[in-house]
Amino acid sequence: MWSLRCGLRQSLGRVMTRAMSASVPQIAPAPIMSANHVKRLNRKKLASALDPAAKTWFVDAYCTAEAYDLNGLHRLIRREGLYDSFEMFEGGFRDAASVNYEHGCDALRITPRYLVDDERREIFFLCGGSVVFWNVTELERLTILRKLRDFEKGRYPENFVFDEAEKMSYSHSEVAKAFLQKNQIILANESSPKHLDKYTFSHALALSVKLGILEATLDEFVEKIEHVHEDLRKEGLIRLSRTEVLKKLGALFALRHSVNLSSEFLDETPDFYWDRENLEPLYQHMKDYLNIGKRAKVMNEKLSLCCDLMDILVTHLNDTHHVRLEWMIIILIVIEVVCEFIHLMPLNMNDDFDSDTGDDDLFSDDINHDVPFHHAGTLMELNDNKAGMADLDKEKISRIIEEASKGSKFYDHKKKQQERIDAKIADLLRKKKAITEEQLKNASAKVGQIVRNLEKSRDLSRTFVHVDMDAFYAAVEMRDDPSLSDGSENIIVFIRRDKPMAVGGPGMLATSNYLARRFGVRAAMPGFIGQKLCPDLIIVPPNFEKYRAVNAIFSEVFAKYDPNYSAMSLDEAYLDITEFLRLDQNVRKPSDLSHAEEVVSDLREEIFLATQLTASAGIAPNTLLAKVCSDINKPNGQFYLRPERPVVAEFVEKLSVRKACGIGKVLESKLH
Numbered sequence: 020m021w022s023l024r025c026g027l028r029q030s031l032g033r034v035m036t037r038a039m040s041a042s043v044p045q046i047a048p049a050p051i052m053s054a055n056h057v058k059r060l061n062r063k064k065l066a067s068a069l070d071p072a073a074k075t076w077f078v079d080a081y082c083t084a085e086a087y088d089l090n091g092l093h094r095l096i097r098r099e100g101l102y103d104s105f106e107m108f109e110g111g112f113r114d115a116a117s118v119n120y121e122h123g124c125d126a127l128r129i130t131p132r133y134l135v136d137d138e139r140r141e142i143f144f145l146c147g148g149s150v151v152f153w154n155v156t157e158l159e160r161l162t163i164l165r166k167l168r169d170f171e172k173g174r175y176p177e178n179f180v181f182d183e184a185e186k187m188s189y190s191h192s193e194v195a196k197a198f199l200q201k202n203q204i205i206l207a208n209e210s211s212p213k214h215l216d217k218y219t220f221s222h223a224l225a226l227s228v229k230l231g232i233l234e235a236t237l238d239e240f241v242e243k244i245e246h247v248h249e250d251l252r253k254e255g256l257i258r259l260s261r262t263e264v265l266k267k268l269g270a271l272f273a274l275r276h277s278v279n280l281s282s283e284f285l286d287e288t289p290d291f292y293w294d295r296e297n298l299e300p301l302y303q304h305m306k307d308y309l310n311i312g313k314r315a316k317v318m319n320e321k322l323s324l325c326c327d328l329m330d331i332l333v334t335h336l337n338d339t340h341h342v343r344l345e346w347m348i349i350i351l352i353v354i355e356v357v358c359e360f361i362h363l364m365p366l367n368m369n370d371d372f373d374s375d376t377g378d379d380d381l382f383s384d385d386i387n388h389d390v391p392f393h394h395a396g397t398l399m400e401l402n403d404n405k406a407g408m409a410d411l412d413k414e415k416i417s418r419i420i421e422e423a424s425k426g427s428k429f430y431d432h433k434k435k436q437q438e439r440i441d442a443k444i445a446d447l448l449r450k451k452k453a454i455t456e457e458q459l460k461n462a463s464a465k466v467g468q469i470v471r472n473l474e475k476s477r478d479l480s481r482t483f484v485h486v487d488m489d490a491f492y493a494a495v496e497m498r499d500d501p502s503l504s505d506g507s508e509n510i511i512v513f514i515r516r517d518k519p520m521a522v523g524g525p526g527m528l529a530t531s532n533y534l535a536r537r538f539g540v541r542a543a544m545p546g547f548i549g550q551k552l553c554p555d556l557i558i559v560p561p562n563f564e565k566y567r568a569v570n571a572i573f574s575e576v577f578a579k580y581d582p583n584y585s586a587m588s589l590d591e592a593y594l595d596i597t598e599f600l601r602l603d604q605n606v607r608k609p610s611d612l613s614h615a616e617e618v619v620s621d622l623r624e625e626i627f628l629a630t631q632l633t634a635s636a637g638i639a640p641n642t643l644l645a646k647v648c649s650d651i652n653k654p655n656g657q658f659y660l661r662p663e664r665p666v667v668a669e670f671v672e673k674l675s676v677r678k679a680c681g682i683g684k685v686l687e688s689k690l691h
């Protein structure tokens with residue numbers, strides 16, 4: 020490795036000068052050194068307990084894949100009945116038990132029902148593909164890792180998984196707050212609930228093991244290209260074919276993408292911590308201890324050096340190749356941006372990346388690069404991308420939100436977040452500026468071709484349904500508490516129950532009923548802001564056990580229409596009813612509605628009869644479109660997108676990018 024490093028420094032003179040003046044001066048002298056080295060200075064020092072008599076246990080963290088399907092895993096765990104399980108997500112509940120589709124489920128926590136000793140065994144699965152075991156024997160760990168395989172997306176090589184695992188010791192102490200001392204985690208007996216402290220430590224550990232895998236991948240990459248440099252130095256030759264160079268470039272981009280995407284590696288504090296004063300410092304402390312920020316910077320620096328090396332390889336290839344490669348690089352940049360988009364998409368995405376809508380926008384030149392990019396007005400702009408929130412006086416509501424939140428910790432958190440987004444956008448725009456007209460034209464042509472090919476393979480033969488419960492938690496609470504309604508008998512929940520209400524707490528609301536939405540009150544908004552917007556707002560604490568029980572009831576209805584339905588969260592699922600429609604064909608009487616509409620209307624009615632709650636549905640030739648459609652006639656409605664090419668094309672053309680699931684305010688502003 021060292022010969023490569025030294026040699027690189029000579030042959031990459033130009034490159035290195037640039038790198039050395041880069042923003043991380045302390046690491047510049049040996050930029051290609053193993054980042055793991057930096058990490059290992061700090062890890063695997065299993066210190067003795069503070070009090071030598073205190074009992075210690077171990078916590079083990081592994082990163083096994085790019086991501087987990089936590090919904091699927093959760094279903095398996097519940098079926099097996101060996102563990103109690105709880106889900107957590109950003110919406111912000113201390114002991115949440117629901118996956119939220121919009122934000123994705125962040126973590127799953129399980130505890131065994133059968134106890135072995137007094138110390139609780141506890142396991143956290145994090146959506147980014149890491150799992151953290153507290154006091155779990157190796158045998159049990161391996162069993163769980165094996166079961167986990169079915170739910171892994173983008174599995175990492177076995178040797179990386181085990182080499183990069185982290186192990187630390189922990190103990191308990193009669194103190195009020197958990198802390199980290201002498202490389203040991205000390206859990207506070209008085210802290211309640213304790214599992215949130217454990218989650219916080221696990222969160223940082225999960226990041227560390229993830230970064231470890233990325234570091235190992237990069238190290239392997241560097242080792243593989245070592246011979247290139249040798250050849251170049253000894254013989255002035257490059258023995259790599261164009262395809263190999265391209266493959267390597269692709270791998271580099273993918274890596275860079277992973278590091279940059281996980282902004283948590285750098286300094287971002289996840290939303291989860293904003294109103295958890297005890298936990299945020301714990302998380303930061305643990306991150307510092309594991310050296311995460313610095314390692315991520317080193318890694319980024321190494322990546323740019325590798326990219327520069329590839330640059331040199333490109334210039335050594337002959338001219339025709341050179342031109343070809345250059346536009347391939349542009350394509351890779353396009354792919355990098357598109358990947359960021361796709362990364363957040365659900366199933367069946369490829370069918371849906373439709374022709375003429377978004378792609379040109381990625382490079383449209385309608386932005387003044389020197390102007391700040393966001394919020395001409397308020398920082399705390401109302402996010403009204405939610406059913407029942409059309410035609411609100413957005414400006415007025417945003418102003419009230421801004422006023423209500425100024426000076427609060429929430430405001431500071433959002434401000435910092437916005438600054439980071441601005442910096443990222445500025446960076447993207449800088450990159451964009453460096454792209455020449457010629458490169459852009461070539462890349463656009465290529466992307467156009469890809470899109471045309473995708474269009475050709477569009478399949479309209481299947482019928483997908485997305486069913487989503489209306490104001491789910493709120494509707495359950497309204498159903499069960501007559502004081503939340505005006506008492507009238509109208510069967511449609513949203514007319515009958517006309518008191519503005521929301522479910523959640525002062526820290527964060529999980530959802531609001533449709534009346535409260537007219538005031539601008541919505542999910543992911545702190546309760547205190549909700550009450551400013553709507554002084555009569557009733558806030559009810561959540562009851563996850565109940566939501567789960569309701570979910571079990573309507574899931575049985577789903578299974579009748581599609582035994583393989585995919586639940587996306589506690590209140591929604593995708594169904595493929597193609598087969599159901601085929602078998603059902605001869606049993607139906609003629610009607611004005613299409614066959615699919617009839618069937619879905621029946622399905623919703625069955626849900627209502629079984630739960631006294633309304634659901635909305637979208638029917639379309641793929642899941643992404645079905646998801647968009649289920650929001651159109653919400654609440655208590657459905658929308659059918661006929662499976663005809665021109666109908667679909669027109670529908671997609673009119674769609675704003677924000678309607679695509681996974682594109683929120685942040686990604687939207689990056690894409691513009």
Ligand code: DCP
Pocket residue numbers: 110117118119120121122405406487488489490491492493528529530531542543590591653654
């Ligand atoms: N939820 C949450 N935190 C969020 C968003 C949602 O805890 N930030 C919970 C509460 C919701 C449930 O998930 O009731 C379902 O989320 P939806 O986005 O489907 O919203 P609703 O069902 O409440 O309303 P809609 O009628 O718009 O579907």
Ligand code: CA
Pocket residue numbers: 487488489490491590591
């Ligand atoms: Ca819903």
Ligand code: CA
Pocket residue numbers: 120487488588590591
């Ligand atoms: Ca939902």
